[in-house]
Amino acid sequence: MAEEKEKGQDSCSSEERESVKLFVGQVPKHMSEAELVCMFKEVALVDEVNVIKDKTTRASRGCCFVICPSREEADKAVNACHNKRTLPGASSPLQVKYADGELERLEHKLFVGMLPKNVSDAEVSSLFSIYGTIKDLQILRGSQQTSKGCAFLKYETKEQALAALEAINGKYKMEGSSVPLVVKWADTEKERQARRAQKAQSQASGVSNTDSTQQPSLFGALPMGYIPPFNGFSYQAPGTYGLMQYPLQPMQNQPGFHNLIPPINRGSALRGVSHDLPPGIAPRNFVTMPAGSYIGSAYPSAPGIQYPMAYPGGIMSHRPINSSRGLTPPAITNGRGTSPTSSSSGIQVEGPPGANLFIYHIPQEFGDQELANAFQAFGRVLSAKVFIDKATGVSKCFGFVSYDMPAAAQSAINMMNGCQLGGKKLKVQLKRDNKHNKPY
């Protein structure tokens, strides 16, 4: 590791030996790392394979990371495998892509903030060209082609990007501007998604910012964790007051700061930002949480939900739906006092053939537990899962329920299919089975 870094200093381009991590999905859970190495070595150079395992059970989660020695080799693996072949036991073809953050890391992409509204491409480009070759420059513009005050920029190499970052961030004012530019590593896709989800949640939680368009402000466009220079104490900007800040534990505050810096050589960028802050205000000393995370927060009850009278057996229990988007851990009350379902243990259990249901048009506010409750009148529910959009935290309105016997599933179909719940009619069908009909 350390030696690799040393080498990076003295030779010109680090491109060639930069290793690349791939994420691979649809990996049968029984496959070992050795078997996977073998398989991928047929198509590309591979340094290492790591199966991703459940933290507690150590069982494979059906996916792995593959480390390739270069981008070229990684691309070979992607091209040869992604969506190209289905491993025995998998339900769909292998998914092979760059792991989260890899692409951004490889692109040496920077975010530039605090640009003047009337800045031109040429101005930005000539400033940043001092530090290296710009591969791509994109100034974000609004309707009247006026700049939104920020830009994304890619350099040829990490060293160039880092040089620009360190030289310009917080230090350089563009002509006619009273504040210095902000330069940091661009967010990864994942960080962007996290921010989107956070925004969606703060809006959904009813802490109303009645008009979020009124103050689009820089903050909408700024990277997560960014604190504007020179006013670190008052950055609760309009548009963010659905969010609360909590100090972290003291232990995490002080000297161990570097522990909080994401891997992969982003350290100096973060430190660069923090230098500009008033003493004692380090960006990572705060964690931002949706206001709804408070226990006992009062959510408006979801409108328009009606449970039909024909509903079998007191299904929903008396418990009001517990927070809107699963922010609060479900307080599990199983209406019939049956033994715990696996949905509460987190492991997905599939029932015997013919005992598994696919359900569509599930009301948006239903979580796993509400789904289980709604279907428990027909038999022992082994598991119930509602699918949630990772980016928004919102239900995708479909899910699965598994029983221990086909008869239970059948009677659930009879009773629940077409049943009006919320605005729409439930669609309740047997789950498709990808398993046993595989061609030899």
Place this chain on the structure above:
DNA sequence: TCATATT
């Protein structure tokens, strides 16, 4: 609209 999972 059929189990998509990022150590």
